[in-house]
Amino acid sequence: MTMHDDQVDVTTEIVAALVREQFPQWSGKAIRLVSSTGTVHAIFRIGNDLSARFPLRLADAAEVLTVLKREARASxxxxxxxxxxxxxxxALGKPGAGYPMPWSVQTWLPGTVASDADPSGSDAFAEDLAAFIASLRDADTRGRRFSSENRGGVLADHDAWMAQCFEESEGLLDVPRLRRMWSRFRELPRTGADVMSHGDLIPGNVLVAGDRLSGVLDTGGFGPADPALDLVGAWHLLRSGPRDVFRRTLACDDLEWERGKAWAFEQAMGLVWYYIESNPPMSGMGRRTLDRILESME
Structure with a gap:
């Protein structure tokens, strides 16, 4: 089952043909589809050192190229x-071999994604995750400010999306309770200036070795945002004990912590219903995050 109505099919044969046509220096390397719960790209390994990312949702090729260039700079x-x-x-690839959009190539990082090697009970992982976020916050925004329609700006700007999520979640979740939570979350004031943020710290985007953070993926969204945005990782990735370690390490005050919870809530609400049939692990992640948020408020 496809995840999106406008999803484009990408096969190993298509990728191999694109590599032969556009990057003949890699044509002798094995092409392998990477099993992933990701929802934006199909990912293929090229040999042992490279990965190719193919946008899944059909869009104008020129617009996709603009996005891929921006993501490459951010990464x-x-x-x-x-x-x-x-x-x-x-490198950036062009449309061809039956695939209608540009695509990207980046280095491959070894490791196991956190959705396959659950680090949620590790204090050491929580400290590593906080250290990663702190290193991003220390980066210079160079005067840039949040300018996306995605998460990371004004919570109340997502009211229409949340209304759809509540409607679609009837019968799946305790919607009246969740509506009440959002009515409180959306009014949390913003006090801190934008900082540089990863933007999507979910289990599929972090790598684990043992019980430590070993790498971070899907970095094309790196940019200025609400300082609370990357705190979503506390709810997507950690149980209560390590979550407390994470908070202490970053020295989050009550308001910033609640706003981070609000951004995690907004993201999780969209995952549960949208992917319930097409990507059950992603839907389940959203439900687990909501459960953690609800437990924290009891």
Whole structure:
């Protein structure tokens, strides 16, 4: 089952043909689909050192190219400031071989994603995650401010999306209780200036070795945002004990902590219903995050 109505099919054969046509220097390398719960890209390994990312949702090729170039710049910038390994951009591919959009190539990072090697009970992982976020916050925004329609700006700007999520979640979740929570979350004031943020710290975007953070993926969204945005990782990735360690390490005050909870709530509400049939692990992650938030408020 596809995840999106406008999803584009990408196969190993298509990727191999694109590599042969556009990057013949890699044509002898094995092409392998990477199993992933990701919802934005299909990911293929090229040999042992590279990965190719193919946008899944059909869009105008010129617009996709603009996005991929912006993401490459953001990924390169994050890799320079991160205390932990992150993929670095290598090349941009063109449409071809039946695939209608540009695509990207970056370095491959070894490791196991947190959705497969659950680090949620590790204090050491919580400290690592906080250290990663702190290294991003220390990066210079160079005068840039949040300018996206995504998460990271004004909570109340997401009211229409949340209304749809509540409607779609009838029969799946305790919607009256969740509506009351959002009515409180959306009014939390913003006090801190934008800081540089990863923007999507979910289990599928972090790598684990043992019980430690070993790398961070999906870094193309690196940019200025609400300082509370990356605190979503506390709810997506950690149980209560390590979550407390994470908070102490970052020295979050009550307001920032609640806003981080609000951003995690907004993200999780969209995951549960949208992916319930097409991507059950992603839907389950959203439900687990909501459960953690609800437990914290009892």
């Amino acid at each position: 390169a910038e994050l890799a320079r400031v991160s205390r932990f390994p992150a993929p670095e951009p290598v």
